[in-house]
Amino acid sequence: MFVDSHAHLDGEEFDEDRDAVIERARSAGVSAILNVGTGDPHSGALQKAIALAEQHADIYAAVGTHPHDARLFDTAAEELLVTLAANPRVIAWGEIGLDFHYDNSPRDVQLRVFARQLEIARELQLPVIIHTREAETETIDILRDQWAGSDLPGIMHCFSGSLSLAEQALALDFYISFSGIVTFKKAEDLRAVAREVPLEKLLIETDCPFLAPIPYRGKRNEPGYVVEVARTVAAVHGTTLEEIARITKSNFERIFGLG
Numbered sequence: 001m002f003v004d005s006h007a008h009l010d011g012e013e014f015d016e017d018r019d020a021v022i023e024r025a026r027s028a029g030v031s032a033i034l035n036v037g038t039g040d041p042h043s044g045a046l047q048k049a050i051a052l053a054e055q056h057a058d059i060y061a062a063v064g065t066h067p068h069d070a071r072l073f074d075t076a077a078e079e080l081l082v083t084l085a086a087n088p089r090v091i092a093w094g095e096i097g098l099d100f101h102y103d104n105s106p107r108d109v110q111l112r113v114f115a116r117q118l119e120i121a122r123e124l125q126l127p128v129i130i131h132t133r134e135a136e137t138e139t140i141d142i143l144r145d146q147w148a149g150s151d152l153p154g155i156m157h158c159f160s161g162s163l164s165l166a167e168q169a170l171a172l173d174f175y176i177s178f179s180g181i182v183t184f185k186k187a188e189d190l191r192a193v194a195r196e197v198p199l200e201k202l203l204i205e206t207d208c209p210f211l212a213p214i215p216y217r218g219k220r221n222e223p224g225y226v227v228e229v230a231r232t233v234a235a236v237h238g239t240t241l242e243e244i245a246r247i248t249k250s251n252f253e254r255i256f257g258l259g
Contacts (some may be wrong), residue, residue: 001031002230002245003252005177006095006129006157006205009035009059010048013209013220022056028224029245030138032252036062036129036157040069041077046084053089060256062092064121070105070113078120084110085124091256094122094129095157098142111138112257118146120166127255128154130174136165143172152181152230153255158207177253180221183232184226186241195236199247202217204229 004025014021017062025033037049046063053061063084065073087092096117099112103208105113121128128147132139138140155170158179165178167236182190206212206229213228225239234244253259 001249002029002112002226003202003249004030004033004206004208005037005155005248005252006179006225007208007223008038009033009208009212009223010037010045011054012210015110015224016149018052021051022059025223025226026047026058028227030226031058031225031249032258033059033223033247034062034252035059036093037071038095038198040072040078041065046081050084050087050089054087060091061087062094063090063091064094064117064129064229065113066095066098066115067110067131068102069233070110073109073113078116082120085126086148087096091127091247091258092129092155093117093124093126095131095154096121097131098135098139099131099133101136111142114139115142115146116204118142121133122147122150122152125152125223126167127152129157130154131157132161132165136161143174145170148172151206155255157186157202157205159193160190161193163196166193166197168198175201175203175255176218177205178229178233179205179207180211180217180225180229182236183213183228184217185214191232193232199239199244200251201235202233202244202247202248204233204244220221
């Protein structure tokens with residue numbers, strides 16, 4: 001049984017056939033999905049993620065303010081997020097972090113909001129889901145300052161960074177989650193990183209509706225396609241698809257105290 005450790009099933013991309021997508025995932029052997037809420041915290045977007053988790057026993061939710069939306073994080077947003085995080089279907093805080101590629105929010109704001117959200121997650125004793133793009137040094141620096149010593153796990157989601165970033169994250173007791181990117185033909189460097197990540201620290205995800213793996217690249221991604229990510233990771237580690245499914249499911253359950 002597979003686990004999609006990061007999906008965005010509440011997005012409008014699935015409004016026409018969400019139930020069918022979920023059933024296809026189950027038919028593919030996906031036993032759990034972590035649906036990560038994103039968007040303007042004042043818009044009701046995060047509530048949609050929780051509502052979906054409340055409707056399905058095999059779907060969980062995470063809430064947080066994405067670095068793209070950091071400029072929208074204020075006292076009201078913080079209070080709302082804390083309230084939403086108290087819902088028993090919410091098992092993580094995220095995705096949070098830094099994105100210096102698009103800079104949809106000013107970098108100084110991203111840094112401040114990232115640090116504050118790590119503080120809140122520590123207070124609430126919730127694992128964190130980290131988004132980082134073109135901000136490796138800054139991400140690790142903040143995690144060392146704000147998360148080290150918390151005795152809480154974290155996930156480097158949709159990992160596409162360097163081996164150095166992976167090693168530093170592992171030293172902070174983070175798990176490394178690989179998405180469909182690892183299947184891409186030109187992703188040899190990323191597969192080399194995946195080979196170095198210990199199996200007990202591996203996760204797999206789709207980040208759907210984005211980044212569909214080969215052979216679905218260019219199409220809308222969905223949780224059932226996480227099997228193709230597992231297939232590539234299994235090949236990289238010289239093991240079986242079934243073993244990667246078992247290990248990543250066990251890792252997911254360990255992080256969140258499930259199973």
